[in-house]
Amino acid sequence: MANMKHIIWILVSSLFLATTTVSADETARLIRSANRYFAPLTDAMPGSENDTPERIALGKKLFFDKRLSINDEQSCASCHRLEEGFAGVDNLPVSPGAKGQLGTRNSPTVLNSGWQDSQFWDGRAEDLVEQAKEPILNPIEMGMPDEQAVEEKLRGIAEYGDAFATAFPGADPAITYQNIAEAIAAFERTLITPSRFDDFMNGDAGALSEVEQRGLKAFIRLDCNSCHDGILVGGETYEPLGKENPYENQSDQGMYEVTKDENDRMFFKVAPLRNVALTAPYFHDGKISTLDEAVRKMGTLQLDEELTDQQVSDITSFLKALTDKNREQYIQ
Ligand code: HEC
Ligand code: HEC
Structure with a gap:
């Protein structure tokens, strides 16, 4: 009888160990893939060499x-x-x-x-x-x-x-x-706002909750990072707003207003997503009032994907983790 208990105990504890190591592995993989597409902030912005x-x-x-x-x-x-x-x-x-x-x-x-x-x-x-x-x-x-x-x-x-x-x-x-x-x-150039996502990319596996990690995975799996990437999770390239399905407000044609080049119609800067939870309302016209709605719209406009409620809420949780650690308390 004692033996049986012992065996069961070994079985249960090794099962437990197996599941925890798998998830630690998974998190390590996610940290690696985050570092492939994005990058943590550093403590000096480009061009700040002479900033006395x-x-x-x-x-x-x-x-x-x-x-x-x-x-x-x-x-x-x-x-x-x-x-x-x-x-x-x-x-x-x-x-x-x-x-x-x-x-x-x-x-x-x-x-x-x-x-x-x-x-x-x-x-x-x-x-x-x-x-x-x-x-x-x-x-x-x-x-x-x-x-x-x-x-x-x-x-x-x-x-x-x-x-x-x-x-x-x-x-x-x-x-x-x-x-x-x-x-x-x-x-x-001094307005630098490190977030928990930076800690995560720098190797702190506990910096993002399970839900936030799921959101990050969804963000990558859906290909949001094909546009929103790099150190600011955006801010580096220009893309049409309404790449797959046209955006309802066509009154501002973006880069076309400057270049008058037909190929630039509706091209806007891919918005950087750091601190996005605190910068409502959204899009260049400020017509989108909540982050949930912005995320859902990105799915249809840019990827022709109807996101599920679960995807929207996971991604939104991840985006909230891009907030300045000193400002997280103000997220509503
Ligand atoms: C009346 C409101 C207003 C004032 C005042 C103002 N800004 Fe802005 N700022 C805006 C708007 C609106 C935009 C976007 C305009 C556009 O893209 O055509 C912008 C864009 C910017 C950007 C670009 C950010 C990005 O993501 O592209 C920076 C940086 C900036 N402003 C800094 C400043 C500085 C510095 C001053 C003072 C010298 C200033 N702003 C005064 C409203 C303002
Ligand atoms: C094809 C490129 C592209 C893809 C793919 C894309 N985005 Fe965007 N995103 C943009 C552009 C461009 C803007 C700025 C749009 C505007 O207002 O003119 C933007 C804006 C946003 C905004 C609003 C930011 C603000 O400050 O107003 C959020 C949030 C966002 N994207 C999240 C996502 C998410 C989540 C996904 C994946 C489901 C995604 N995006 C996929 C190009 C893209």
Whole structure:
């Protein structure tokens, strides 16, 4: 009898061992495949080699300074909110400018943005410096008349004299439109937000729950990563929105608006998915209000797949794990 118990015990415990090792193996395989398609964040963004503390501090001050707008009503941070609970967006479908006029596109996040191949939904700015020059002069955003007017306005603010001189030693004049954009970009390059997905890719098998791992597997199995890949899970390439089935709102034709090339119709930047759980509403027009809906729509529009409720909920759980660890508490 004692013997029988012993045998059963051995059988049961080896079965238990077998199942746990299989799942540890499976997780290890998933970590390897995640590293094939995606990559963990590093602690320095491309182009940050010359970003001194003085330049970053100046850029931060400029990013939050409403005096960069025509009527002192609006800063970069008005639309790209960085205060407690926000993830570099205003969570509006489209944003009002300094004078209250609405833009036509949804504000993307500035978090981790410098890792993208280029900036804007249509990629028309090659980097953060070129990007920063646009909103200040955009008549329905910050509305300043021209570069010179911005330089003159800042030269008239005493505290900026020293701040620019120390941020750009040797430059004369130091307050130039180029340097304004350079400083803002230096600050933006500090907006790096590691998530649990990074820990997972770096080998911490427990960093993603079972459900999140299932979501990651579904994301890969469905081929979402054929577009959303790399360090930002997107942000590197341009693809038609409505690759398989046309998107209902055709009023904004994406890259075509810039290039006028027929082949670019409805091409938009593949949205980077880091922090996506905090950046509702979704798509370039801000017309999709929930993450579930965005995921489900991606299935039909881009892959001609009707996702099951289970797939949508698993993938959404995985996408939530791409949130800045310091901001996860704000996911609703
Ligand atoms: C009125 C709201 C508003 C203001 C003010 C504003 N932005 Fe934006 N920002 C947007 C919108 C909308 C877009 C997308 C526009 C497009 O793609 O055509 C955008 C795009 C960006 C992007 C590109 C992100 C990406 O994923 O492509 C960056 C970076 C950015 N803004 C930084 C800034 C900076 C720096 C300032 C201040 C100099 C600023 N923004 C001022 C609304 C605003
Ligand atoms: C053929 C390329 C392609 C495929 C495949 C694809 N996407 Fe996308 N995805 C895009 C593009 C392009 C956008 C930006 C669309 C826009 O608003 O113009 C986007 C946007 C999104 C958004 C909204 C992000 C935001 O900030 O607005 C989510 C979420 C998303 N995709 C998830 C997925 C998931 C999940 C899958 C797989 C089921 C998937 N995508 C498959 C190209 C693709």
